[in-house]
Amino acid sequence: MSIFIDKNTKVVVQGITGRDGSFHSKQMMEYGTKVVAGVTPGKGGQKFEEQVPVFNTVADAVAATGANCSVIYVPPPFAADAIMEAAASGVQFIVCITEGVPVLDMTKVYPFVKERGVRLLGPNCPGLITPGESKVGIIPGRICTPGNVGVVSRSGTLTYEVVYQLTRAGIGQTTCVGIGGDPINGTNFIDCLAAFEKDPNTKAVAMMGEIGGTDEQEAATFVKEHMTKPVVGFIAGQTAPPGRRMGHAGAIISGSAGTAAEKIEAFQAAGIGVAKRPMDFVELIKARLK
């Protein structure tokens, strides 16, 4: 078992013929993901890698292949439209990898997706992987291994780091989810925690947060009130100078809400194990799996 995707998930790739889209489509296919269709306007009728049919629109792709999940690699100015197209086409799960989507676009996209009861992961996220079954996005497959730890993170490469450590220590994962660091995204920590709580295979959860916002504090409250499974957390940006932007928009310290200290305190108050270094996840998770 897993969350959001499994070996039966049928994926349509929006932007399949672009630089990133084609590279990662191949990687997904190699990993075993069921990539059933691609979309590039004007290339309808072609085949990607002599095997995956390409369509002009997502609607055409869904109609022809029954795809139920979309992954988006289109450039930022077109990402909002691509998400809405996917949501309107009938897929139930959309993963938007694109980085640099204007936040105001997301204020419009978010209610569009919500109204249709569709789950959006991202934008500006690495996607997710259910080891051994399917990966949708760009998380390197070889760093993961099947097991019973759920991983959820606001950061891309930091997720890889932690998953890599877990795998090296022989701790496998049910699903690893990168929710992305943008101020407005489709899926938050709580959505993933709730899904992991429900997933019978997941026995513990590793959660990586960042400075900025209050998502981690709300996640901590959720863990305290609704979760029976152990959670271990980490906050990146403990040494970041206050008030400076650290890369993506997720990392603005605004007022008193959003410092690493506050978030760590919220974790501790909720009984979440706190990793001081990314590598500390290994021991903390191990102790909780016993």
Added chain:
Amino acid sequence: MSIFIDKNTKVVVQGITGRDGSFHSKQMMEYGTKVVAGVTPGKGGQKFEEQVPVFNTVADAVAATGANCSVIYVPPPFAADAIMEAAASGVQFIVCITEGVPVLDMTKVYPFVKERGVRLLGPNCPGLITPGESKVGIIPGRICTPGNVGVVSRSGTLTYEVVYQLTRAGIGQTTCVGIGGDPINGTNFIDCLAAFEKDPNTKAVAMMGEIGGTDEQEAATFVKEHMTKPVVGFIAGQTAPPGRRMGHAGAIISGSAGTAAEKIEAFQAAGIGVAKRPMDFVELIKARLK
């Protein structure tokens, strides 16, 4: 029993100090409607007729008086905003009397109201009356009398005509609803028919339609499939020349859908009694109440 409003309905009047608003507020109060508040920006703190408190905003009015129904008499350019204000303020039922609201405004207002689960009646409608209990809008109270016939109509004065005939013949009404004739309105025939079907006091329904659109045909299908109570119907515009506008936007014949002949045929196919003249309702309803 009745539909949508009864003696406990607490009404806030938007535009209570205007020409129409003040006139009809007094009429409503005389009829016994619980007019608990009025709204006119800048007149907050005053009293209407030395008795009804006036507020600057609907939110203030609802907070102070617990109004659960709003009736709107503001001029057309402000009507869309007034409806949205009411819907955002927490009232559950909005009646918009204003005529001349731009249709494109309604394409925006409609989803706004729907999203909040609020019922809108109108715009460009006479409102509704539950005889002996409450009237919200402009239907003249003295033409109605309590009883067990539900009345629903797209037209204002035609509704009065039929209700007047029924009352003179000793046939009372549970609730009389004017849904309005604009192309986009909040409540349609089916909404009212479903409510009448559920209302234990209603024993029969009188329904007045018009040429244009397909609402009557859909209502006929609903009657056939879902209603156990007898329905008598009338279509205005049987002699109207095709393709000409007859007053409000509700009366455009577009293509083959919307002629009086089609609608009457749909009524007959659904077992709806067809009144040839407004005054024929009396005998047709009488026969069905036996």
Added chain:
Amino acid sequence: MNIHEYQAKEIIRGFGVPIPPGEIATTPEQAETIAKKYGTAVMVKAQVHAGGRGKAGGVKFCKTATDAKEKATAILGMQIKGLTVEKVLVTVAADIGSEAYVGIIVDRATKKPVFMVSAAGGIDIEQVAAETPDKILYVPVDVRYGLPMYDAMRMGFFLYSDLKLVRAAAKIMQQLYAAFMASGCSLAEINPLVVTPTGEMLAVDGKMVIDDNELDRLPNIAALRDESSEAPSEVAARHANLTFIKLDGDVGCVVNGAGLAMATMDLVKYYGGDPANFLDIGGSSNPEKVVNALKIITADPNVKAILFNIFGGITRTDDVANGIVTATKANPLKVPIVIRLTGTNEEIAMKILTENGFTASSDMDEAVQKAVALAKGGKAA
């Protein structure tokens, strides 16, 4: 409100839609001058608020400027569906490779503006809808989000296969949608949308119908009204805030409310009469409105009897009674009048009428029968 082809095209051009150059002529000489200026084949197109101009001979292809003058001579002054042609559009004739139809209407069922597009352009879309419905793609637009590019592209792909044309069409869809919303339209059409043999895309004909309720807040659009192309009685009615449509019968009807007005006309017919008009004095009437209504009705020589049917709600029947008294004092009636009043302030209204020598009833059926009989030259029953 209807506007002319040349006005609709000017609006969509303002939003970026490419149209062929053109100018308005009111005389054959002007048409010749314009055609000479373009130095190429032109179309001379009657500007009237009526469909089927082409079939009626109101649209002509002209190879030369002299030709344009001749065709303009024929078209100017021509009657199309009862309307006189006062103006022609002289516009560069486009080479036509393919013709598509693009339209937007406000749809009652979805409560949204809906695009209708078809590769079967150049002909009546209602015919396409009736005969080959598969050739039309309907795309509703949620105005909260506007027309998304993916829907615009979907329509583009429905019409064309070449990506360049698809993108050009998608852009025109968005421009037409913007024009539709900004102009308060209930309908906007490009028919045909032409692709020339060299791959250029052009809106060769355009049509817009404006929601009358938008005109107050869109003065620039309201200013496009061409009263010379409307029936004088309807112009007068609109100035008096009345909805009036002239018909062929002899019973002049003054009613409040569109539904009751239609029901009254139906009842006139039911009793063997013929309504001379549809006239709705609307809600919030004042005496002035009634005076104007009577002026318009009595101007029609066909009218043999006048029927008032007023059921007061927001309309106060005393206002109506006062209007009847004022109007008939100023211009005594030459035909009989039957008055039916009931509802708001009925007692006051009846008193006013009685004091001024009118009789009035409160029964619609009775009043209609009486008016029909009077129009036939009989006495009131």
Added chain:
Amino acid sequence: MNIHEYQAKEIIRGFGVPIPPGEIATTPEQAETIAKKYGTAVMVKAQVHAGGRGKAGGVKFCKTATDAKEKATAILGMQIKGLTVEKVLVTVAADIGSEAYVGIIVDRATKKPVFMVSAAGGIDIEQVAAETPDKILYVPVDVRYGLPMYDAMRMGFFLYSDLKLVRAAAKIMQQLYAAFMASGCSLAEINPLVVTPTGEMLAVDGKMVIDDNELDRLPNIAALRDESSEAPSEVAARHANLTFIKLDGDVGCVVNGAGLAMATMDLVKYYGGDPANFLDIGGSSNPEKVVNALKIITADPNVKAILFNIFGGITRTDDVANGIVTATKANPLKVPIVIRLTGTNEEIAMKILTENGFTASSDMDEAVQKAVALAKGGKAA
């Protein structure tokens, strides 16, 4: 992206918000000329991307033009929070009757732009939020519907009781909202919104922060960037599509991804070191990016060791390896480098590095410890 007060005010003026007349001066003489032209008391205001200009002495009231020249002399060239004042705004001083605060930010929790308004204007809104939260009204805006008039009026009533002022404020809310949306803002503020003793409403100070992701599609807004008011290293990084923030330590960090970059800095601190910077080379790296990153880092004389920490996903580690090779061939390094690479195309990357005489590990913890030790002058462990 931050823009200056005068730029923000110019934008909102374009949407109809009334602001006092003002012009930019870069010399005291210009300031004097501008003040003379207005012939009234003026404010001379430092234009720098820093809060607390007033407290730092960067905003001065000047009764006369001579006064304006003197104050401008003092302010131009002044340092405020490490930034040099290059420009002042010389603007007519408004008579102040009352001061309010009006701001919009994009809120993560509601996922909407949210208005914050307070009658306690003229001071720091964060202070008001902390001390007297009741004095702030928060109004989220659903962008699908825009700012409805009733919400604008609600804010107006929160600030004023006179209906004329309420309506004026409501209008300004709608204008500010339009400016916010059209300019791709993540923040827009009027503070203070002044009512003069004669009842005129004026935006006396304005601020806007633009979402960097909007700049590609808003060239007019992007053109407002004032690089003279930014740190040169950050300008260079932006030109190279890198996110770079200079810090005070000695371990130069080159990382892909903001989260991993912060975690790397945290780990440097954890092992007793001090990061010299935050540098995120982002996804979709190419060798050029790495070359530029190294240029920027080696330009900092404080840097004693360079730490690469790359975990390849969308970033290909071979691109990074090629970048390191290219950059160091052109400009041999003067400080030690520790490279940690893993993920996408790791084998190719390792091969490239080994062939070019570099050693690299795949362990983050080990690499950080090594870099800290090298920065301290020690050998790699």
